[in-house]
Amino acid sequence: xxxxxxxxxxxxxxxxxxxxxxxxxxxxxxxxxxxxxxxxxxxxxxxxxxxxxxxxxxxxxxxxxxxxxxxxxxxxxxxxxxxxxxxxxxxxxxxxxxxxxxxxxxxxxxxxxxxxxxxxxxxxxxxxxxxxxxxxxxxxxxxxxxxxxxxxxxxxxxxxxxxxxxxxxxxxxxxxxxxxxxxxxxxxxxxxxxxxxxxxxxxxxxxxxxxxxxxxxxxxxxxxxxxxxxxxxxxxxxxxxxxxxxxxxxxxxxxxxxxxxxxxxxxxxxxxxxxxxxxxxxxxxxxxxxxxxxxxxxxxxxxxxxxxxxxxxxxxxxxxxxxxxxxxxxxxxxxxxxxxxxxxxxxxxxxxxxxxxxxxxxxxxxxxxxxxxxxxxxxxxxxxxxxxxxxxxxxxxxxxxxxxxxxxxxxxxxxxxxxxxxxxxxxxxxxxxxxxxxxxxxxxxxxxxxxxxxxxxxxxxxxxxxxxxxxxxxxxxxxxxxxxxxxxxxxx
Ligand code: GLN
Numbered sequence: 269x270x271x272x273x274x275x276x277x278x279x280x281x282x283x284x285x286x287x288x289x290x291x292x293x294x295x296x297x298x299x300x301x302x303x304x305x306x307x308x309x310x311x312x313x314x315x316x317x318x319x320x321x322x323x324x325x326x327x328x329x330x331x332x333x334x335x336x337x338x339x340x341x342x343x344x345x346x347x348x349x350x351x352x353x354x355x356x357x358x359x360x361x362x363x364x365x366x367x368x369x370x371x372x373x374x375x376x377x378x379x380x381x382x383x384x385x386x387x388x389x390x391x392x393x394x395x396x397x398x399x400x401x402x403x404x405x406x407x408x409x410x411x412x413x414x415x416x417x418x419x420x421x422x423x424x425x426x427x428x429x430x431x432x433x434x435x436x437x438x439x440x441x442x443x444x445x446x447x448x449x450x451x452x453x454x455x456x457x458x459x460x461x462x463x464x465x466x467x468x469x470x471x472x473x474x475x476x477x478x479x480x481x482x483x484x485x486x487x488x489x490x491x492x493x494x495x496x497x498x499x500x501x502x503x504x505x506x507x508x509x510x511x512x513x514x515x516x517x518x519x520x521x522x523x524x525x526x527x528x529x530x531x532x533x534x535x536x537x538x539x540x541x542x543x544x545x546x547x548x549x550x551x552x553x554x555x556x557x558x559x560x561x562x563x564x565x566x567x568x569x570x571x572x573x574x575x576x577x578x579x580x581x582x583x584x585x586x587x588x589x590x591x592x593x594x595x596x597x598x599x600x601x602x603x604x605x606x607x608x609x610x611x612x613x614x615x616x617x618x619x620x621x622x623x624x625x626x627x628x629x630x631x632x633x634x635x636x637x638x639x640x641x642x643x644x645x646x647x648x649x650x651x652x653x654x655x656x657x658x659x660x661x662x663x664x665x666x667x668x669x670x671x672x673x674x675x676x677x678x679x680x681x682x683x684x685x686x687x688x689x690x691x692x693x694x695x696x697x698x699x700x701x702x703x704x705x706x707x708x709x710x711x712x713x714x715x716x717x718x719x720x721x722x723x724x725x726x727x728x729x730x731x732x733x734x735x736x737x738x739x740x741x742x743x744x745x746x747x748x749x750x751x752x753x754x755x756x757x758x759x760x
Pocket of ligand 1 (some may be wrong): 399400401402425444445446447448449450477569583696
């Protein structure tokens, strides 16, 4: 099978080919490595890749399979990880100079689960420094480019994870989502991206940004592939005290159960001003599709919608200022060689090691937590967060899922928002409230603009009901498969 054909296969298709012994993991891995070597100097999705290690894992998988000891449907399938997820012995930079020379001493739980499933894992994918941003322009090691148009951003912060799947450099990746960082880049790159319910996937070994919001989740070409990867990485973990003790259903089986007619809600507050017309048209077409399949569409109201962005920027920055205090120039981070005394070590190492956006957030967060301002900002934001969650709880008494666009615009050009933090922050206006409420949400490709840039549809579900959300998303995706359309750049 030619490598051009292999690159277009979904993970489920690759898994079938492996099971039927029509191909080896080594052949698959080599095809993707060839693609990475061919185009990644243009896309810059990868910060690091150990090719030998990748190939050794592929050969090990082939040996297991030959002995009939294959570990899971993911055995032999390459999966690359955002550079905030620990892999023992590999670098983890979080796209920050301060961690430039750090090597992970242990595996994240998701990494361990992938290894136990036999996946071929490796590669460190680019992001906005410490996952703060929506474009990857905040990476200390240069931005990732959108495979659909190299002058445009891939979204962020998991821009390397979305671009790598869109450019057919790897069939599956993992990212992290604190306010939209999986769904927004998935939407801008025309691939599927899913943020699970808070507590569904262990955060052990994830470099923390805002611990009450962060979740790890999958990127893929199809919803079916996202289900496959999610099933492997989900589940209770005693090493993460916020991980929820619940059974992980077989998403891959449930997705094929017939979908009973459901009720889908369109929140009127999301469909106001600020949405690009082409985005609006695509979402309306997707809504029509669901209607034509016998599902009921109702208007719903989430009155706290406009509070989500400000609440997020108080809570996320407060948590970030606390989480990032550990990067102090004393322990595992790089240390300034201009420091003359202990206080200088902290100040200069952090001053030199962190980029502008990270500094802005640490300062903002420390301010919001400081005595005298705590009640006015942090406490008030926490109370408002409860109202946002209650809004969703009320709506989910009436509907099975909520439909919105993922991002108000398609991919934008480099530099167009980087000098204006507020306009950058608003690119997550549709994704942030689900993190505050802890809910699962998925972005599914739903078409293209006239300029051939992808558009994404967001579906939000009730907590711990990934099965039903994936089924509803699959019903659309299986008919349209926009994530299986490749950008010209990805084709040889
Ligand atoms: N863009 C948002 C931010 O900059 C969300 C980031 C994320 O989800 N990690 O905070």
